[in-house]
Amino acid sequence: MLIKFISLNLQNYKSHRDLSVNFGEVTKITGDNAKGKSSILESISWILYGTDSLGGKLDPTPITYAADETIVQLLLSVDAKQLLLGRGLKKGKAQYYINEVPSKAKEFEELVKSLFDKDTFLSLYNPSYFFTLHWEKQRAMLLQYVTAPARKEVLNSLPEAQGETLEKYLKKHSLDDLEKIHKENKNTKEKKYIAAQSRTKTLQEQLEQLSEQQIDIESVKAELTHIDMQVRDLEKQLDSAFEKNQDFNSVQSQIRNLQNQIEMSKERWPALKNEEIEDTCRTCKRPLDDDAVEAVTADKEKRIEQYKASHNELVTKRKELQARLAELDYIEVSDIREKIREIHSSGQPLRQAIHTYDQYKKLETAVKTAEADEAAILQDLNSSIFILDCIKAYRAKEAELQAEKVQALFTTLSVRLFKQNKGDGEIKPDFEIEMDGKPYSKLSLSESIRAGLELRDVLSQQSELIVPTFIDNSESITSFKEPNGQLIISRVVAGQELKIEGEAAE
The missing domain is CATH 3.40.50.300 (P-loop containing nucleotide triphosphate hydrolases)
Known part of the structure; x- marks a missing residue:
């Protein structure tokens, strides 16, 4: 105009x-x-x-x-x-x-x-x-x-690594959005990296407090397995002894019970043996006839026979149980218990060695995991820092190219x-x-x-x-x-x- x-x-x-x-x-x-x-x-x-x-x-x-x-x-x-x-x-x-x-x-x-x-x-x-x-x-x-310089022009003017990186990410996000994403990620990862460093340091200090275990762990485990097998064998013997002693105690208890019954039976014998035959009725006091006397006498004899049969049966049972008891042995379990304690105690140093070894290995694994996590966070952090540096470089180059256009x-x-x-x-x-x-x-x-x-x-x-x-x-x-x-x-x-x-x- x-x-x-x-x-x-x-x-x-x-x-x-x-x-x-x-x-x-x-x-x-x-x-x-x-x-x-x-x-x-x-x-x-x-x-x-x-x-x-x-x-x-x-x-x-x-x-x-x-x-x-x-x-x-x-x-x-x-x-x-x-x-x-x-x-x-x-x-x-x-x-x-x-x-x-x-x-x-x-x-x-x-x-x-x-x-x-x-x-x-x-x-x-x-x-x-x-x-x-x-x-x-x-x-x-x-x-x-x-007009501002085209994106392609700016990207081609950057160092190859920066240009290729930005070109890939700018397909999905604008430059401003990409900057917001990686600024937030950088701030988050910086905090996480500090926490990860602290965790790694703590685990390393704990690991250093445990001396490295220079042992043949498989041999130690094999030796402990042998000890445990001995203990289990003795525990089986102990269980068997308990069963046998239970039989012994049961027979012995039955014998004592029969003996008590026999003693009680003996106490009843004199009264039965010395029982007099009455020739008068207990109730009316009239003299009994011969048949009645004979019946009373027969009744006494019958009761004596029954007593003897019952008493002899008790004696026979006692003899049988005594014979059975003679065949049984009472096993003293205190010796077995002592052997179990001694053998089990002999494995305690091995158990401690295995526990210390396992603890060392777990800490060693935890340190490696923490170091890997720390490295991954650092890599992610460095990636965001690099992208932010790329964005700075892009803006600087864009400004430079635009300034050249204006300056011309x-x-x-x-x-x-x-x-x-x-x-x-x-x-x-x-x-x-x-x-x-x-x-x-x-x-x-x-x-x-x-x-x-x-x-x-x-x-x-x-x-x-x-x-x-x-x-x-x-x-x-x-x-x-x-x-x-x-x-x-x-x-x-x-x-x-x-x-x-x-x-x-x-």
Whole structure:
């Protein structure tokens, strides 16, 4: 888009009661200080935005005289199509005009906005304006027209290992998500690695407290097995002895029981043997006849026979049990128990040796497992650290390639788009314009004018927007490259009244 200023009319604007300016390709405004040169330049930004040329507040009312109304009109062409814009102030109320037609503020603002962005226009119109913006805004304005380097280009510019690693992971995650994943994993694994190191150290210390077991564990186990077999054999003998002694005690108990019965039987014999035969009835005391006496005698003899049979049976059973007891042996188990204790005790050192050996081996295995876990965690941690380093390298290379693209737009200026944090080495967005190694803020007036002109030309080329530009205090600079588009030059000439000259292009 090509914007040209054709004419400007100021009525009751600051020190100008009625001033008309006809612009050429080069317009020179000269005169002594306080003759209203800067007011002419600022009136254009006031028409468009109601501000001065740096975007600040501006009071357009007359300074040395009184007037009821202030009106400023700018006739410009937009790609060869004329447009007349006007802004006025009457009794403190703003007035807007589009092609001399009174308009509402919003309608006026929308029209201006449709022509060009405010920051872009003011940066092109006033080469100093760009440097008053926040660095993030400056950076965004310059980069909005410069495409970022393609991912493939950045990856191919990295060392092979870093490029291949990132290319694999970026198929699944964005760079920012990948960074979040591995930052979290790095923090988690750092804590786990510290814990794993502590566990390994503790187990190693426990292992060092046990002397390494230089024994033939199989021989020791075989010897202990032999001892255990001896103990089991003796325990079987002990069980057998218990069974035999149980039989012995049972027979002996039966003999004692029979002996008691025999003694009781003996005690009953005298009474039965000496029992008298009564010849009278026990109840009525009458003499018994012969048959009755004979019956009583027969009954006694029968009872004697029964007694003898029962007594002899007890004696016979006792003899049988005594004969059986004679065949049984009572085994003394205390000797067997003592042998079991002695043999079992002889295996205790072997059991202790096996226990110590097993404990050592378990600790040895635990140490190896802990070391393996520690190594696995460290590997995972290092993997995340490497990927984070790859991401840093990617961003640094991306910044470098993007900076090269931007830098290629300039001839005398250098541009810094990024900076590296001293602490973590991360690449962070930044912005600084330098000339001959000096930042813009340190440049002289003439250097800052040249820097501003070069920058506004780059912005103009990239945005494809050509607007007039002005150089204030041009007496401070002896030579410069003329910008594209119309040029308005303001210069102090001591003792001279305001003079405006519009020149055609040579």
